[in-house]
Amino acid sequence: MPSSEAILHFIWNYKMFNPLGLRTTNGEVLQIISTGIHNKDAGPDFHQSKIKIGETIWAGNIEIHLKSSDWLKHHHDVDKAYDNVILHVVWEYDVDIKRTDGTIIPVLELKDIIDKKIIDNYDLLRQNNYWIPCENQLPSVDNFTKQQALDRMMMERLEDKANIIKEIYQFNKGNWENTFYITLAKSFGFKVNNLPLEILAKQLPQNILAKHKNSFLQIEALIFGVSGLLDKYFIDDYPNKLKVEYGFLQKKYQLNNLEPSLWKFSKTRPDNFATIRLAQFAALVFKSSHLFSKIIEIKDRANYFQLFEDLQVSTYWKNHYLFDKLVDDKSVNVGKSSIQNILINAIVPLLFFYGKQVGNKQFIDRALDILENIPPENNVIIKGLKERGLLLSNSFDSQAAIHLKKNYCDQKKCLNCGIGLKILSA
Structure with a gap:
């Protein structure tokens, strides 16, 4: 007997049996006109199905179980929602x-009619x-099937990221500049x-930062001040200047600081320390205005x-990773891989969501074009899937692969994956 009803849903949905010569358990001739629509919510398993038993055509629902007695175990016998079931499909x-x-x-x-x-x-x-x-x-699955599966995974991943941006968009009451500002941050x-x-x-809010666009010191003071990372005693002049400047601005705008403990530094490379990323973000805010408009126009x-x-970035960060911690001179530019990460996680999903929201496919195509022209990421998941026979040529593929691994492979949702379906039907 199968280990799960899910495989029977798959078999019924795709008619993985000879549809000719079917009979019900009481010997009546059965013809499947339509298997119906798979229902993943409460109620019968398939809706809007159509079958013919003998000379009578029936339209209604299909319920699927491993054993017909499972109907009683699930208490469907006292649930009127199941009265419209026209066929009980069982192993x-x-x-x-x-x-x-x-x-x-x-x-x-089914047990005697399927492979x-x-x-x-x-x-x-x-x-x-x-x-x-x-x-x-996996190595024996054809590349066309693999690529089709990745295409679907990428669209799912973009939809998931777009839904996150949608929440930010709604939080900002439809203000695109603020939506992008938060997404970028x-x-x-x-x-x-x-x-x-x-x-x-x-x-x-970026409208506060906009009032201080002419002062890099004030931009940094606002960002580092709200971060909560200025809430301590410092030896160096630079953080003390930021602290003094922020003291005035905090009172002026009634700003609340984050808890410093929110920022994670352990198990992080110094180039990725929160202090460095905040300094780079401050530099971007100072350098650019109306960023969303620029993104859309590019x-x-x-x-x-x-x-x-x-x-x-402020010269202080050329020889510091942390306040009051002097190091040798280093690069403070946003590296190529970091820019690619920002494009993948901010620019691409925003363009995708914007394109959907305004009904303009060119922005969706632009988002996909960016992904298709960025090299694939290099992480444990990507390395592992490549070693096992998945071809990943760019970030479109690697992002799709990450979604596939986390949402399908790890959860063993093989029946919902094009690659899994290919293997099952081989």
Whole structure:
């Protein structure tokens, strides 16, 4: 017997059996006109199905179980929501099932009409402990199927990221400049500090920063002040100047500081320290105005990189990673990989969401074009999937692969993955 009803849903949905010569368990001729629409919410498993039993055409719902007696275990026998079930599809028929009015529901038993190889393949995928369930089968899957699966994963990932931006957009009551400002700030935090930077941007509106566009010191004071990282005693002149300047600005604008403990420094390379990212973000705010408008107007993808190149960070950070901690001279520019990360996590999803919101496909195409022209990321997931036979040519592919691994492979949702379906139907 299969280990899960899910494989029976798959078999029914895709008619993974010979549809000719079917009969119900009481011997009546059965014809499947439409398997229906798969229902993933409460209620019968398939809606709007259509079948023919004998000379009668029935339209309604389909319910699927491993055993027909599971109907009773799930208490469907007292639930009128199941009275419109026209066919009970089961692996094994062991008892007659009746609607609440006492009429018997026709049954299709699957165990003798489907290829057991499908069940074996599915159980093999579900029950192994490999890094990805299809580890042994993936190299034999054709590249067209793999790319189709990645295309779908990328669109899902973009939709997920667009939904996050949608929340920021609604928070800002439809203000695109503020939406982008918060999205961009969040991306400067990268994975480790994206949350505190998002909170900082929400607590420090860009219209306040705009009033001080002529003073780099005040821009830095506002950003570092709200971060909470100035809430201590300093030896160096630079942080003390920021602290004094912020003291005045905080009272003027009634600003609230973040808890310093929100910022993570451990297990982080010094170049990615929150202090460095805040300094770079301050440099970008000082350098640029009306950033969202510029993003929308850019048509040459190379110009997106130019927005983040050569940011003039305060000279203090050329020999510091932290306040009061002197180090040898170092580069304080936003590196190429960091710019690519910002493009992937801020610019691309914003263009995608904006294109959907205003109904203009050119912005969606522009977002995809950026991804297709950035090299794939280099991390554990990407390395692992490449080693197992997945071709990843650019960031479109690698982002899709990350989504595939986290949302499908790790959760063993092989029946919802194009690669898994290919393996099962082989």
